[in-house]
Amino acid sequence: MSVWSNPSFFEVRFKCIKCGICCVGTEMELLPEDVERIEALGYRLEDFAVADGDTLRLKNVDGHCVFYDPTTASCTIYEHRPIGCRLYPLVYDGREVYVDKTCPTWHTVSRREVERLAPYVAKFVEDSRRTRIVIRLRKGL
Numbered sequence: 001m002s003v004w005s006n007p008s009f010f011e012v013r014f015k016c017i018k019c020g021i022c023c024v025g026t027e028m029e030l031l032p033e034d035v036e037r038i039e040a041l042g043y044r045l046e047d048f049a050v051a052d053g054d055t056l057r058l059k060n061v062d063g064h065c066v067f068y069d070p071t072t073a074s075c076t077i078y079e080h081r082p083i084g085c086r087l088y089p090l091v092y093d094g095r096e097v098y099v100d101k102t103c104p105t106w107h108t109v110s111r112r113e114v115e116r117l118a119p120y121v122a123k124f125v126e127d128s129r130r131t132r133i134v135i136r137l138r139k140g141l
């Protein structure tokens with residue numbers, strides 16, 4: 001079983017105010033498990049993902065994530081959202097995991113949450129570098 005098979009485990013416990021800032025101009029990477037979970041909802045890969053080398057990223061429409069609904073300021077696939085969205089505002093720059101201060105409530109992420117999830121943030125970034133290849137292999141393309 002994949003380490004990513006329980007998406008809710010990767011949700012950062014903090015005071016997200018659902019402002020939607022992180023849904024604007026998204027560059028969020030997708031894992032193979034994210035692609036499969038979202039495809040199971042009936043979306044086609046090209047509906048929600050764009051290729052960036054061997055990485056797949058969430059697609060933007062009108063400057064925001066394709067799944068963000070500006071009229072309700074909410075994510076239309078919230079229960080099925082990607083692992084990277086659940087791990088945010090934790091990010092990894094290739095050297096260290098830190099809390100992204102672009103998020104207005106970044107300061108409500110506890111040191112304990114950073115420590116709990118830091119190993120997975122780094123693994124997420126590593127694994128998402130191969131998503132396109134893994135998806136192609138799984139589909140037998």
Ligand code: SF4
Pocket residue numbers: 015016017018019020021022023088089102103104105106
């Ligand atoms: S920017 Fe932060 S507070 Fe705003 S929706 Fe994203 S995670 Fe929540």
